[in-house]
Amino acid sequence: MAKIQAIRGMNDVLPTQTPAWHYLEQVMRDLLAAYAYQEIRFPVVEQTQLFKRSIGEVTDIVEKEMYTFEDRNGDSLSLRPEGTACCVRAAEQHGLLYNQTQKLWYMGPMYRHERPQKGRYRQFYQMGVEAFGMSGIDIEAEMLMLSQDLWQRLGIADVLTLEINNLGNPEDRKRYGETLKEYLLDHREALDEDSQRRLEKNVLRILDSKSPQTQEILKQAPQLPDHISADSAAGFQQLLEILTQAGIPYQVNNSLVRGLDYYNGVVFEWTTDKLGAQSAVCSGGRYDGLSKQLGGTATPGVGFALGMERMILLLEELDRLPVGISRTVDLYICVIGEGVRQQALILAGEIRRKIPALRVLTHCGGGKYNSQLKKAFASGAQCALILEGEAAQTEIKLRVLDDSGETSTVGVESAFDSLSGLFDLEQFD
RNA sequence: GUGGCCGUAGCUCAGCUGGUAGAGCCCCUGACUGUGACUCAGGUUGUCGUGGGUUCGAGCCCCAUCGGCCACCCCA
Numbered sequence: 001m002a003k004i005q006a007i008r009g010m011n012d013v014l015p016t017q018t019p020a021w022h023y024l025e026q027v028m029r030d031l032l033a034a035y036a037y038q039e040i041r042f043p044v045v046e047q048t049q050l051f052k053r054s055i056g057e058v059t060d061i062v063e064k065e066m067y068t069f070e071d072r073n074g075d076s077l078s079l080r081p082e083g084t085a086c087c088v089r090a091a092e093q094h095g096l097l098y099n100q101t102q103k104l105w106y107m108g109p110m111y112r113h114e115r116p117q118k119g120r121y122r123q124f125y126q127m128g129v130e131a132f133g134m135s136g137i138d139i140e141a142e143m144l145m146l147s148q149d150l151w152q153r154l155g156i157a158d159v160l161t162l163e164i165n166n167l168g169n170p171e172d173r174k175r176y177g178e179t180l181k182e183y184l185l186d187h188r189e190a191l192d193e194d195s196q197r198r199l200e201k202n203v204l205r206i207l208d209s210k211s212p213q214t215q216e217i218l219k220q221a222p223q224l225p226d227h228i229s230a231d232s233a234a235g236f237q238q239l240l241e242i243l244t245q246a247g248i249p250y251q252v253n254n255s256l257v258r259g260l261d262y263y264n265g266v267v268f269e270w271t272t273d274k275l276g277a278q279s280a281v282c283s284g285g286r287y288d289g290l291s292k293q294l295g296g297t298a299t300p301g302v303g304f305a306l307g308m309e310r311m312i313l314l315l316e317e318l319d320r321l322p323v324g325i326s327r328t329v330d331l332y333i334c335v336i337g338e339g340v341r342q343q344a345l346i347l348a349g350e351i352r353r354k355i356p357a358l359r360v361l362t363h364c365g366g367g368k369y370n371s372q373l374k375k376a377f378a379s380g381a382q383c384a385l386i387l388e389g390e391a392a393q394t395e396i397k398l399r400v401l402d403d404s405g406e407t408s409t410v411g412v413e414s415a416f417d418s419l420s421g422l423f424d425l426e427q428f429d
Numbered sequence: 430g431u432g433g434c435c436g437u438a439g440c441u442c443a444g445c446u447g448g449u450a451g452a453g454c455c456c457c458u459g460a461c462u463g464u465g466a467c468u469c470a471g472g473u474u475g476u477c478g479u480g481g482g483u484u485c486g487a488g489c490c491c492c493a494u495c496g497g498c499c500a501c502c503c504c505a
Binding site: 115 | 430456478499500501502
């Protein structure tokens, strides 16, 4: 029988890696709680239409990266390639957007059929933040401050840079799109293939085309900042001022457009040069038209998503993971001889009841003194209880697992007291 | 989707111009040590990613396929 292996680009997270994930998730949860954002969860599968209508028909994501399949009843379903559309759908469906504002976050796997690469996987995890019902630039400012706060808590602020742009309000964007299209139609033949296709449904994307020839043509093109209404431009300036005051360095990039069609207003991207080709670790912006586009009532929205794998890669690369997060055992109980097996299990249970947060590993499966002690050290535990004998013991050994080799013999009854003396119990409250 | 490199024991890798496989680490046993050590003695592990082909014979050649890494592209 041939061995079955994981699907390409879909990774197992092994026990050696889960501590890093827990750490990252915990820092995020704490941060989001500090900003009073609430968690929302929604399904991994949605109607294909949801993504076609939000992300855009002619985007790469919808055109060639979605996992789309037919349900048994013939409906076209897709694994979610991103979270914003799902979040809007869920919020709208349950009346969360009716006459109220929301500050939400989510975390979970997304799916995109791309060629796997460092920092790019077919199943990847995103943490996303979305705010609904707020149209000022204060919410953009808060989100950027929140993300900056996260980088600081993780200790990676020094390797990330913020690129930011203003696409103007939806009318600005539409008007500019038409003007740009008109200009580019005159140079149609000189554009690269992709840009020619985008001319029809996705003109703005041409702005960040990598083709040198296309970029040459764009030099003479009508410029985006010239087509932005005064109030939108003023708001953008205010935002930039807040960023300056908050000590967040930024770089205005007028060709930053984003690959998802639903954006308008402020868009941004946090990038790094530490992850090879995958430079974007977090990005987002305003999407005021999205909820209406999905058939709901018009509700302003702002949000961003960040790639969890890329965060972890970055933390590992820069060695910014706190020491000690991998330790999973505090107390190791060595069980030498079948006679003390039962006593050891019962004793472990009593200790756990008395100190619920203490992580107690009872050695199972037998083995000699030497090898069990070796495992006790390898486990990272601070201390080991050693039960040895052919029958239940009244005295057991307590060994501190450091170089001192300090070992004492204690009565079973007083084992708990001895442990209390060893561990700083407050840390387990 | 395109291109380059790669796929040999749990891990890191070696394997000359094709003659059916090794090393280190780890792990286990024993000896010595009242003991995570050291040293010594011994031991387990692989359908050489998978499926075909060429050949008297393939880990080494050819084709296909799956997977990994990197870049393009795209994005988180």
